[in-house]
Amino acid sequence: MIKRFLVFAVSYSIMSSTVLASDSLNVISKKVGFGFSPNNNRNINSVIVHSTFNNSGGDKYDIDLVIKQFSNYGVSAHYVIGREGKIYQLVDEKDNSYHAGKSSLPDGTTNVNSCSIGIEIMTSYTESPTPAQNQALVSLIQAIQKRYPIKYVLRHSDIAPVRKTDPWNFDWEAFKTQLENKRN
Numbered sequence: 001m002i003k004r005f006l007v008f009a010v011s012y013s014i015m016s017s018t019v020l021a022s023d024s025l026n027v028i029s030k031k032v033g034f035g036f037s038p039n040n041n042r043n044i045n046s047v048i049v050h051s052t053f054n055n056s057g058g059d060k061y062d063i064d065l066v067i068k069q070f071s072n073y074g075v076s077a078h079y080v081i082g083r084e085g086k087i088y089q090l091v092d093e094k095d096n097s098y099h100a101g102k103s104s105l106p107d108g109t110t111n112v113n114s115c116s117i118g119i120e121i122m123t124s125y126t127e128s129p130t131p132a133q134n135q136a137l138v139s140l141i142q143a144i145q146k147r148y149p150i151k152y153v154l155r156h157s158d159i160a161p162v163r164k165t166d167p168w169n170f171d172w173e174a175f176k177t178q179l180e181n182k183r184n
């Protein structure tokens with residue numbers, strides 16, 4: 001029994017390192033226990049870009065304080081990108097993260113959380129994303145595009161225009177051009 005477990009553990013670790021090597025993205029795990037529902041059978045076709053910061057006192061760009069704030073609201077995102085371009089993963093891609101709220105995709109889909117990956121860039125109302133964040137966002141979305149047939153890469157404000165204005169201070173057209181040009 002123990003031997004069998006060891007064989008499983010070894011083959012699993014080989015598998016995961018292969019995935020990491022082909023991905024070449026350094027993703028820091030900060031998995032949370034709230035703000036999502038498990039899902040083993042969803043079709044991912046969208047990426048939604050948001051911005052957020054800690055608005056509850058202390059460092060506004062501290063990842064742990066941002067996560068604490070998410071927990072207070074019962075929300076999450078699959079990924080958060082820090083000011084230095086570090087990519088934190090809060091929720092497995094296979095699960096429904098609660099990031100989109102009441103919203104709809106251009107094709108009329110309203111349960112956006114069930115078919116999308118949510119990415120938060122840490123910015124404030126007055127600051128723009130840093131070049132490192134921009135680069136990390138491009139790399140992350142390109143990796144996601146290799147894993148799933150992505151139909152839409154949209155802003156939160158695109159899918160919930162009455163309620164949401166994020167991502168703030170972000171040159172979206174320049175970013176989309178960069179995303180297209182660097183695709184290989």
Ligand SMILES: [Zn+2]
Binds near residue numbers: 049051099156164
């Ligand atoms: Zn948002």
